[in-house]
Every structure is written in C-alpha cells, then in structure tokens.
Amino acid sequence: MSFAGSRLSFMMAENLKPKPKSELRQWRAWLSVFGGALVHLTLGTVYTFGNMSPYITSYIRQYGHQHDITYGTSVWIYACAIIGQGLSMYFGGVLGRRIGPRWTTLIGSALSSGGVALSYFTIVNFYALCATYGLMFGVGVGLAYVNPLSCAMRWMPSHRGFANGIVVAGFGAGALIFDQVQTKYINPDNIAVVKSNHTSCGKAEKYFGGTDPKQIALLERVPHCFLLLGIIYACMQIVGCVLLRNPPDEEATAMGYKPVGTEESIPPVNDSGETPALDGAARYQIDCDLVCTRLKLGPISRPATSRSFFGEDMSPRRAVPTWLFVNLWLTFLVNGQAVAYVATLYKAFGQSMHVGSDHFLAGVGTVASPFNAFARIFWGFIADRYSYRTAMFTMTTCCTVLLCTFYFTPQLGSEAYAIWVSLLFFCLGGNFSLFPFATATTFGDKFVGPNYGLVFSSQVVSSVLASALTSSLICQIGFGGLIPLCAAFQFIGVILAVLFPYPSPVPEQSSLQQ
Numbered sequence: 151m152s153f154a155g156s157r158l159s160f161m162m163a164e165n166l167k168p169k170p171k172s173e174l175r176q177w178r179a180w181l182s183v184f185g186g187a188l189v190h191l192t193l194g195t196v197y198t199f200g201n202m203s204p205y206i207t208s209y210i211r212q213y214g215h216q217h218d219i220t221y222g223t224s225v226w227i228y229a230c231a232i233i234g235q236g237l238s239m240y241f242g243g244v245l246g247r248r249i250g251p252r253w254t255t256l257i258g259s260a261l262s263s264g265g266v267a268l269s270y271f272t273i274v275n276f277y278a279l280c281a282t283y284g285l286m287f288g289v290g291v292g293l294a295y296v297n298p299l300s301c302a303m304r305w306m307p308s309h310r311g312f313a314n315g316i317v318v319a320g321f322g323a324g325a326l327i328f329d330q331v332q333t334k335y336i337n338p339d340n341i342a343v344v345k346s347n348h349t350s351c352g353k354a355e356k357y358f359g360g361t362d363p364k365q366i367a368l369l370e371r372v373p374h375c376f377l378l379l380g381i382i383y384a385c386m387q388i389v390g391c392v393l394l395r396n397p398p399d400e401e402a403t404a405m406g407y408k409p410v411g412t413e414e415s416i417p418p419v420n421d422s423g424e425t426p427a428l429d430g431a432a433r434y435q436i437d438c439d440l441v442c443t444r445l446k447l448g449p450i451s452r453p454a455t456s457r458s459f460f461g462e463d464m465s466p467r468r469a470v471p472t473w474l475f476v477n478l479w480l481t482f483l484v485n486g487q488a489v490a491y492v493a494t495l496y497k498a499f500g501q502s503m504h505v506g507s508d509h510f511l512a513g514v515g516t517v518a519s520p521f522n523a524f525a526r527i528f529w530g531f532i533a534d535r536y537s538y539r540t541a542m543f544t545m546t547t548c549c550t551v552l553l554c555t556f557y558f559t560p561q562l563g564s565e566a567y568a569i570w571v572s573l574l575f576f577c578l579g580g581n582f583s584l585f586p587f588a589t590a591t592t593f594g595d596k597f598v599g600p601n602y603g604l605v606f607s608s609q610v611v612s613s614v615l616a617s618a619l620t621s622s623l624i625c626q627i628g629f630g631g632l633i634p635l636c637a638a639f640q641f642i643g644v645i646l647a648v649l650f651p652y653p654s655p656v657p658e659q660s661s662l663q664q
Contacts, residue, residue: 154341178395179305183313186298187320189255192383192390192613193291194324196235197522199228200497201329201515203507204343205336206283208358209273209372216276222621223276227284228494232486232613234288235295239606240466242293243300243599251297252394258294259387262287264553266427267380270373292606294601295321297575298394299586303595305397314590315530315583319523322579326519328379333512335378336371339364340509343501354626356501364619378653389410469601472475473651479645482585483541486612487639488549489578489633491620496571499629503560505567514568529580530587538588542579542647546640553637557630 207224211217238258265286272278302313343356343363356460359365449660469475505511532541552574559566589602624632 168212168563179397180399181393182395183316185390186302186317188390189259189294189298189318189394190320191324191327192259192386192619193294194265194321194389195328195383195518196228196231196287196291197322197325197493197514198328198332199231200492200494201325201332203380203494203498203510204358204370205332205372205375206273206279207521208343209369210276210279210355214274214276214367219276221495222624225274225490225494225617225620227280228490229417229613229617230280230284231288231291232490234285235292236288236607236610236613238289238292239296240600240603242358243296243597245293246297246300246599251301251396251411252391255294256387256393257296258290258292259384260290262290262294262300263383263387264378265290265380267377267382269376270380273376280518281447286424294602295606296586296602298390299602300553300595300599301394301396303586303590303598308598312527312530312534314586315527318582318586321582322522322524324517325429326523329515329519330378331382332375333430333508333509335375337368339368340507341368342507343364358590393400398463452469453561463596464592464601465597466600466604469597470592470604471574473607475601477650478585478592478605480582481643482605483608483612484639484642484646485546485549485578485581486609487616487619488553488574489581490613490616491636492571492574492578495620495629495632496574500560500567502629503567506564510564512572517568518572518575521572522579525576525579526583528576530583533584533587533600538584539650542584542588542650543644545577545580545584546643546647549574550637550640550644552577553640555634557633650651 174304184204193429195332195404203221203224204266207219210219210224216223242258265282268286269283298317304316305313311449318629337358341358343358344360344362344365425639464472497515500506500511500514506514529541529545532544552570556574557568559570585605586602588600589605593601619635620632623635627635
C-alpha cells in the first residue's frame with residue numbers, strides 16, 4: 151500500500167473513533183444556546199405587531215364587530231400581550247426550577263403558537279383577538295422566555311451578558327423574518343392603503359378595504375396568515391425545546407472542581423504547558439472563555455468571591471425590598487414606554503407622514519430587526535466589559551436623543567426615517583439583555599428566573615400606561631406630541647441609570663491567553 155493510501159486509512163480511522171465525552175458535551179452546550187435562540191425567534195414576533203397592525207385594524211373595520219376601531223385602539227392588543235408576558239414570566243421561572251427548562255419552555259411555546267393560530271377564528275372580534283393574539287400569546291411568551299436565558303447564563307457564567315445576548319438576539323430577529331412573511335403573504339402586490347370614510351381625531355385615516363376586489367382579496371388573507379404563522383412557530387419551537395437543557399454542573403463537582411464561574415473551576419497549567427483533563431461543566435467554561443478571547447471580546451469576567459453583589463443568591467422575597475430591585479423595576483417601566491410606542495406605531499406613523507409604500511414600511515421593519523438582534527449582544531458585551539450602569543446610561547441617552555429628533559425624519563426623506571427606526575430598535579433592544587444581566591449579577595444565578603420575572607412585571611404597568619396614553623392623547627397631541635412624551639420617559643431612564651448604586655464587577659484578566 152502506498153504512503154498516501156496508508157495516510158488516508160489512518161485519517162479515516164481517526165475520524166471513526168468515538169468522540170470524547172467532553173467534546174460531545176461542548177456541542178450540547180452550544181446546541182442548547184442555539185435551541186434557546188430558536189425559541190426566542192418565534193417569541194420575538196411580538197415585534198411584528200407594528201407591521202400587522204394596519205392589516206388587523208383594517209380587517210376588523212371591514213368584517214368585524216367594531217367598524218370604528220382605529221390604530222390608537224388596536225395598540226391594546228399589543229398591550230394585552232405584554233401584560234400576559236409580565237404576569238406569567240415569574241411563574242415561568244418558578245416552574246422551570248420544578249419541572250426543568252425544556253418542559254416549561256414547551257408549555258409556553260404551545261400557548262404562544264396556539265394563541266396565534268386561534269386568532270384565525272377570533273379576528274372578527276376585537277376583544278376576542280385581545281384574548282388570543284394578545285393575552286394568550288403573551289402568557290406563552292412569558293412562560294417560555296426566561297428559561298432559555300437562564301440556561302445560556304449557566305453555560306457561560308463568566309459572560310452572562312454575552313450569553314443571554316445571543317439568546318435574546320433571536321427574540322430581536324423575529325421581525326427580520328416574519329415581517330416579510332406576513333407582508334408577502336397578505337399584500338404580495340404592494341397595494342396601498344386608502345382613505346376611509348370614517349374619521350379619527352377629525353382626520354380621514356388610511357386603511358385597507360373598500361369595494362376594490364384587490365383590497366377585498368388582501369383582507370381575506372389576513373385570518374389565514376394567523377394559521378400559517380401558528381404552524382410555523384410550533385415547528386420551530388419543538389426543535390428548540392428538544393435542544394434546550396441545563397449544564398451538568400454536578401459532574402464537574404464530582405471530579406473535585408468548584409462550580410463554574412469561580413477561580414477554582416479553571417485548573418492551573420502544568421510544567422509541560424498542558425491543562426489537566428477535565429469533564430463536565432468546567433471544560434465548557436474554559437472553551438467559552440477561549441472562544442470569547444479569540445473573538446477579542448475583552449478580558450474574562452471572573453468575580454473573586456461571589457457571583458452577586460450581595461455575596462449570595464437572593465430569593466425573590468429578599469431581593470424585592472432592596473433599592474437595587476426598585477431601581478431596575480422603575481428603569482424598565484419608563485424604558486418600556488418607548489419600546490411600546492416604536493414597536494406598535496412606527497408603521498402607522500410612516501403611513502401618516504407619507505414616508506413610503508406598504509412594502510417599503512415593512513422593509514423598514516425588516517432592516518431594523520438585525521439592529522434589534524445585534525443590539526442585545528452588543529449591549530450585553532458592554533455590560534460584561536464595563537458595567538450595567540455604564541451600558542444603561544449610554545443606551546438611554548442615545549435613545550432620548552433619537553426620540554427627540556424622530557418626528558422630523560420624514561422631512562429629511564424616507565432614508566432618514568429608516569435609519570432612525572433602525573437606530574431606535576438598536577437602542578431599545580438592549581433593554582432585553584441588560585436587565586437579565588443586571589438581575590443575575592445583582593441577585594445571583596440561582597433565582598434569576600423568578601427574580602427577572604418580577605423585574606419584567608414592570609412591563610404590565612408600562613404597556614397599560616403606553617396604551618392608555620396613546621389611545622387618549624393621539625387625538626389631542628398627535629404623533630408630534632406622543633414622540634416627545636416618550637423622550638421624556640426615556641430621560642427619566644437616564645436619571646435612574648445614574649442613580650443605580652452598583653456597577654457590575656470589573657472584569658479581571660484571566661490566566662487564559664489568546
């Protein structure tokens with residue numbers, strides 16, 4: 151046999167050898183993070199409400215029971231979704247500790263995709279649609295939301311912000327795919343909205359509908375779109391839940407290593423320059439550190455004594471009375487005003503200002519979605535590298551400036567409008583990686599699910615407040631008044647970020663070298 155043939159046989163034999171357990175478990179770790187991101191991709195379709203709002207509102211006006219519904223009223227559907235999410239997220243964290251992240255996420259996923267599919271039947275009634283596409287979908291999102299995050303942060307405890315940023319990037323990217331799916335299915339011919347005979351606030355608003363056969367055909371596709379989306383979501387969620395799992399920390403502990411995230415979990419290098427053989431979670435942490443180092447994500451964050459500000463894991467009963475929790479809750483409350491406004495009304499605002507066609511405005515949402523997704527990784531990295539306070543102050547300051555100037559962007563052209571919407575999503579998306587990060591670093595990993603669920607409960611109040619202000623004030627002050635009002639709320643977030651008394655631990659240089 152020739153040398154080349156012998157070499158080939160040797161390489162094939164090497165490839166056929168069983169992979170070490172540690173390598174297989176590394177794959178499970180990354181697959182678990184990917185599974186969480188896949189589930190979040192479907193949950194993040196809550197951001198497609200701004201794209202669906204003209205279709206839903208127009209359908210109800212033409213075929214539903216509430217013929218005088220307006221865009222200002224339809225935002226209550228989004229509010230119901232956020233209310234459901236806020237009320238159920240705490241229970242999602244508690245349930246995840248009892249039956250595991252996979253089954254809890256599967257239950258929440260079934261409710262969310264089921265709520266979307268049932269909207270095929272309920273779209274003729276605004277209040278029934280609030281129950282299915284709003285409340286039921288939101289409850290499912292809340293139950294399924296936090297467990298993929300807690301799993302990711304357990305796999306990468308020294309890079310909590312980066313880890314949960316990867317998962318919630320899926321949440322932010324939901325609109326990237328499904329904005330286009332919705333628009334291409336419902337309005338493939340790019341039919342324009344028409345002026346309605348009904349008036350709102352003394353003005354003739356624009357909706358789809360009328361007697362034109364093309365308009366009628368467009369509206370008749372709206373219910374079927376809900377059914378299609380529900381099936382797609384369910385398939386993706388099943389795959390994500392199969393991949394989701396917690397890391398086996400007990401294996402590393404049994405071998406004599408400390409829990410992941412402590413100095414003891416990283417063994418010393420021996421005289422020959424080799425690292426002792428490891429198994430379980432300790433091996434995962436080294437690999438995660440190496441990946442982050444090679445990607446030049448900065449020094450490795452490794453707290454010297456504890457994973458939390460208080461030096462121990464804080465249960466919800468002990469965490470809630472602290473000023474740190476109150477500060478996080480209030481900051482999320484005021485930041486949620488801008489999130490609700492931009493997510494639900496950016497398309498209606500563009501239509502009212504004659505920015506572009508329906509396909510163009512849907513494309514703006516699609517372009518903004520990667521900004522929303524990448525923002526969660528970016529702001530999580532900033533928090534890892536510096537602190538939650540630094541990241542939150544920078545993010546809220548930028549968002550305040552963008553909101554103060556957003557109303558004037560249509561005068562600068564459709565391109566400026568698209569840029570501002572993208573930058574707003576880039577800033578607002580950071581909320582959903584910074585608050586889980588701050589919750590974990592402040593109160594510890596053990597109760598991060600329930601604790602973050604309680605922090606997120608601020609969105610119940612925030613969504614109700616935003617919907618009430620929008621529906622009651624849009625006639626009096628219009629978009630030109632609502633946008634500065636949102637900017638004022640965001641400025642309060644800047645002040646609260648400055649008042650946050652504890653910057654996250656400054657990362658220490660790891661012994662791992664690039």
